[in-house]
Amino acid sequence: MSPAVPTSRPSSGVPLFQPGAIDNYFQGHSSFGYNPSPEASVLRTFKRLAISQGWDEERRKKEKAKFQTAVDVEFTARVGSGFALSDWQRLAKVIGIEPLPVTITQCRKMIKKENINIYHILHAYRRATEVKNIEDVEACKDIRRFKNVAELRKYTLNHGMFYKKEFAKGSVLKGLLKRLR
Incomplete structure (x- = not known):
């Protein structure tokens, strides 16, 4: 998959939305009548399904x-596995970390300090456009950064937006989780 990032510049890329693991999960319930959309809230859709x-x-x-x-699989597919510096830097830029860290370790440390709900990041990446150069990546205004x-x-x-740690297999996803209960 091409590098994907949320961006507000319409001329900087093309929409990349392709149905992913979450959409496959919803479509596996044939009586539900789900149509994949980058705009749909995956949590609200799960609640409607239930x-x-x-x-x-x-x-x-x-x-x-x-x-x-399915969220873990899709998060890893869209955001990255965490083995490439570019995955971490792109995520850092998307959530608004400046200056951009130059190593994976620095990225992990800076991202770990952020208080962000992972569903906001996933939603932003589902609505992403293709941007080839990391310098062109902009912070996504839809991702809310909490003070603490x-x-x-x-x-x-x-908002019932919990994600259990035991389901987080992707290393980038694990780096974002906080103990909330």
């Missing part, structure tokens, strides 16, 4: 685990 299928609490937990596995973990915790609780 309601439409009439899942009890036990089934909902099982399906949530499958959904979170307590603020992030409150927002995450209020």
Whole structure:
């Protein structure tokens, strides 16, 4: 896949949205009638799916685990595995870290300091455009940076946007998770 980043410059690239693992998960429920869209909130879509299928609490937990596995696969596919410096630098630019760190270790440390809900990042990358040069990447204004973990915790609780650590296989994704409960 080409480098993808959220950008507000319409002339800087072409939309890259292709259905991913999350869309495949939703389409696996044929009676749900899901149409892939870069604009759809994946969490709201999951909630609509659970309601439409009439899942009890036990089934909902099982399906949530499958959904979170799909989120990890898609997050890694869109953001990167974390083995390339360019993946980390692109993410740092997208979330607004300046100056741009020059090593993977520096990127990890700077990104780890940020208090951001991963679903905001995933949504931004689902709406990304192609940008070849890291210098052209702009911070995504849709990604909310919280002042501290307590603020992030409150927002995450209020919006039900938790992501369990045990489902995070991608190294970039793991670097973003915080202990919120």
